[in-house]
Amino acid sequence: MLDIKFVRENVDKVKENIKKKFQDEKLPLVDEVVEIDKKIRDLKLKGDNLRQERNSKSNEIGLLMRNKKIEDANKLKEDVKKINDILIDIEKEETILQEQIKEKMIIIPQMIDESVPIGKDDSENVEIEKFGKPVVPDYEIPYHADICENLNGLDKDSAGRTSGNGFYYLIGDIARLHEAMISYARDFMIDKGFTYCIPPFMIRSDVVTGVMSFKEMENMMYKIENEDLYLIGTSEHSMIGRFKNQIIKEEDLPIAMTSYSPCFRKEVGAHGLEERGLYRVHQFEKQEMIVLCKEEDAMDWYNKMWSYTVEFFRNLDVPVRTLECCSGDLADLKVKSCDVEAWSPRQQKYFEVGSCSTLGDAQARRLSIRMKTEQGNKLVATLNNTVVASPRGLIAVIENNYQEDGSILIPKVLQPYMGGKEKIEKK
RNA sequence: GGAGAAAUACCCAAGCGGUUGAAGGGACCGGUCUUGAAAACCGGGAGGUCGGAAACGGCGCGGGGGUUCGAAUCCCUCUUUCUCCGCCA
Numbered sequence: 001m002l003d004i005k006f007v008r009e010n011v012d013k014v015k016e017n018i019k020k021k022f023q024d025e026k027l028p029l030v031d032e033v034v035e036i037d038k039k040i041r042d043l044k045l046k047g048d049n050l051r052q053e054r055n056s057k058s059n060e061i062g063l064l065m066r067n068k069k070i071e072d073a074n075k076l077k078e079d080v081k082k083i084n085d086i087l088i089d090i091e092k093e094e095t096i097l098q099e100q101i102k103e104k105m106i107i108i109p110q111m112i113d114e115s116v117p118i119g120k121d122d123s124e125n126v127e128i129e130k131f132g133k134p135v136v137p138d139y140e141i142p143y144h145a146d147i148c149e150n151l152n153g154l155d156k157d158s159a160g161r162t163s164g165n166g167f168y169y170l171i172g173d174i175a176r177l178h179e180a181m182i183s184y185a186r187d188f189m190i191d192k193g194f195t196y197c198i199p200p201f202m203i204r205s206d207v208v209t210g211v212m213s214f215k216e217m218e219n220m221m222y223k224i225e226n227e228d229l230y231l232i233g234t235s236e237h238s239m240i241g242r243f244k245n246q247i248i249k250e251e252d253l254p255i256a257m258t259s260y261s262p263c264f265r266k267e268v269g270a271h272g273l274e275e276r277g278l279y280r281v282h283q284f285e286k287q288e289m290i291v292l293c294k295e296e297d298a299m300d301w302y303n304k305m306w307s308y309t310v311e312f313f314r315n316l317d318v319p320v321r322t323l324e325c326c327s328g329d330l331a332d333l334k335v336k337s338c339d340v341e342a343w344s345p346r347q348q349k350y351f352e353v354g355s356c357s358t359l360g361d362a363q364a365r366r367l368s369i370r371m372k373t374e375q376g377n378k379l380v381a382t383l384n385n386t387v388v389a390s391p392r393g394l395i396a397v398i399e400n401n402y403q404e405d406g407s408i409l410i411p412k413v414l415q416p417y418m419g420g421k422e423k424i425e426k427k
Numbered sequence: 428g429g430a431g432a433a434a435u436a437c438c439c440a441a442g443c444g445g446u447u448g449a450a451g452g453g454a455c456c457g458g459u460c461u462u463g464a465a466a467a468c469c470g471g472g473a474g475g476u477c478g479g480a481a482a483c484g485g486c487g488c489g490g491g492g493g494u495u496c497g498a499a500u501c502c503c504u505c506u507u508u509c510u511c512c513g514c515c516a
Contacts, residue, residue, distance in 0.1 A: 045485095048484060049485090051486085052485070054496080058496055058497040063445080077496040247475080
C-alpha cells in the first residue's frame with residue numbers, strides 16, 4: 001500500500017511502476033484514487049467546519065442552561081440538530097468513499113526498487129550468483145522420499161490415513177536430521193546477532209489482513225472453527241504482527257529477530273501438493289529472520305539477510321544460487337525480493353528453499369508500525385527471509401550428501417546436533 | 428469455562444453529563460542559584476492522527492457502536508489485565 005500523498009504528487013511515477021509490473025489493467029485506478037481523495041478532502045473540510053460549529057454551539061447551550069435561559073438554549077438545540085442531520089449524510093458518504101479508496105489503494109502495487117529486473121513472470125527471473133559447484137555424482141540419486149523410506153525415516157502412507165495428503169511422519173535419524181537443521185539454523189542466526197523468538201502459532205484475523213492480501217489469505221490460511229484465529233503460514237505473520245500499532249523508539253532500531261515456528265498452508269491454487277514427496281506439504285517447520293529498520297538501511301539489511309541463508313546452506317555442503325524476482329513476478333507488497341535455491345543433483349537443477357524480501361514501508365503502513373524521531377513519527381521498513389524451512393531444506397541436504405550405498409553423510413556442522421553421528425545408514 | 432474489578436498521555440493518577448476541548452505529581456526540556464553538579468525555586472508542554480502553505484481546525488480518555496444539543500463520564504459489545512472458583516501439560 002502506497003502513501004496517498006505520494007500517489008497524489010507522483011501520478012506518473014505510480015503509473016510507470018504499474019506498467020513495469022505488466023499490470024496495465026490497474027492503470028485507471030491511479031486517476032480514480034486521486035479523484036476520490038480530492039472528494040474525501042473536500043468532504044472532510046465541510047464536516048470539520050460543521051463539527052466546529054456544533055462544538056461551539058453545544059458549549060453555548062451549556063452556559064445558557066447554567067444561567068437558566070432555557071428558551072434560548074432550546075432554540076440553539078434546534079440549530080445543532082439541523083447540523084447533525086447534515087453531518088450524518090456527510091459522514092455516510094465519507095465512509096463509502098473511504099472504503100472505495102482503500103479497496104483501490106490496496107491493489108496498487110508498491111513502488112519497486114530501481115534495481116529490480118523488468119520481466120513478465122517467473123520465467124524472466126534473473127540468476128544473480130552461484131555459490132558452490134553444482135556436482136552431479138556418477139551414480140544415480142533416488143527420489144528423496146525413496147531415500148528416506150529406504151532408511152526407515154519416512155511414512156507417508158500412515159500420514160495419509162491419519163491426516164490426508166500433504167502430511168508425513170518423519171522417523172528416527174531423518175526426523176533428527178530435520179530437527180538438527182532447525183536447531184543449527186537457530187544458533188547460526190543467534191551468532192549473527194539476531195534475537196531468538198518463539199511466537200504464537202495462531203493469530204487473529206486483523207493481524208492476518210495486515211500482513212497479506214485477501215487472496216493469499218484464502219489460499220493459504222487454515223481457520224480455527226468458531227474462533228477468530230488462524231494457523232500461521234509463517235512466523236513472519238506473528239513476528240511482524242507483534243508490532244501492529246506500535247511506536248518504536250529510534251534507538252531501539254534495527255530490530256533483528258530469528259523465529260522458529262511450525263507453518264501451516266492450504267496450498268490452494270499453488271502448483272498442487274506433490275503426491276509422493278516432502279517438497280510441498282501442508283505442514284512444515286521454519287527458522288525465519290525478520291528485520292525492522294529505518295527505510296534508508298533496508299537495502300543493506302536485504303543484502304545481508306539473503307547472504308546469511310547462502311552461508312547457512314554452504315555450511316551444509318549444499319550448492320546454492322540466488323535468483324532475483326523480476327518486476328512481474330514480484331508480489332504487490334514487495335520492493336525487492338530474491339529466492340535462494342538449492343542444487344538438486346537428482347533433477348540437475350536448482351529448487352527454491354528460501355525467499356528474502358524487503359517490503360519497504362508497505363507492511364508498516366498497513367499495520368501502522370512507526371518509529372519516533374525528533375521530526376515526528378516515521379514508518380519503518382520491514383524485511384523477512386527464510387533461514388531454513390524443513391522438510392524442504394532436508395531434501396537439499398539429503399540429495400547433496402547421498403552416498404552410492406544408500407547412506408547419507410551428515411554435514412559437520414549438524415553432527416553435534418545428532419549426538420556426534422557422522423552418517424545415516426540402513427540398519 | 429464461571430463470578431467480580433479495572434483500562435485516562437512516557438510513568439503514577441484525579442475526574443463519574445457542560446468554565447476538564449483532560450487537574451495534580453513524577454520523569455523530561457528551559458531558566459535562576461552554583462566553579463560544576465545535586466537540592467531548592469521559577470517556567471514549558473497532549474503524545475498521536477487527519478485536513479491545511481500557514482493561521483487554525485477535526486478526531487482522540489483500551490477498540491467498535493449507541494443515547495444526548497453536548498460523553499472520559501450513561502448504555503451495548505469486543506479486547507486486555509487483576510482477584511477468586513473450576514479444569515488442566
